[in-house]
Amino acid sequence: MDAQKYGFLDTPLNFPQFDFKLEETEGKISIFDSLRKKNLILTPEEWVRQHMIAYLIHYHGYPKNLIALEKGLKYNQLQKRSDILVLDREGGAFLLIECKAPEVKLSQKTVQQVAVYNQAIQAPFVGISNGLQHVFLAFDRAGKSYDQLSQIPRFEV
Numbered sequence: 001m002d003a004q005k006y007g008f009l010d011t012p013l014n015f016p017q018f019d020f021k022l023e024e025t026e027g028k029i030s031i032f033d034s035l036r037k038k039n040l041i042l043t044p045e046e047w048v049r050q051h052m053i054a055y056l057i058h059y060h061g062y063p064k065n066l067i068a069l070e071k072g073l074k075y076n077q078l079q080k081r082s083d084i085l086v087l088d089r090e091g092g093a094f095l096l097i098e099c100k101a102p103e104v105k106l107s108q109k110t111v112q113q114v115a116v117y118n119q120a121i122q123a124p125f126v127g128i129s130n131g132l133q134h135v136f137l138a139f140d141r142a143g144k145s146y147d148q149l150s151q152i153p154r155f156e157v
Contacts, residue, residue, distance in 0.1 A: 008044040011102050013131035015051040044101030048131035049083055052099055062086055062155045082117050093123035095153055100130040125153040
């Protein structure tokens, strides 16, 4: 494996250690996605997404069957895709998460992106992560504003 080509794999992320199945074929590395049950081309953003998924499931008890990945949504006539959408037990939106590559700084712009997506989804919680920093927010529907949370939203079992 070309260490420089996949340098992001050497960047320690702010997650517990997970044992992912990585495979190199024809100069491309892939990661096995346990939710979609298939190998995906590994990009820095996918590396963060797979860590976040494992973190939600193994450390916060989020049910695998309620996590939707790259779900399509329409915003201002544009077709967009959310990275991670966790549904509640009734099938409604619970937590929308956008994942960025580790070199992408989390800023007001990245928060606005998830807030724009959430206008269509209406999840009570949103989050953004670049693998190094994670920000979770609660959506106040009445005030149409977001309040930062000190921790990841708790999924009620």
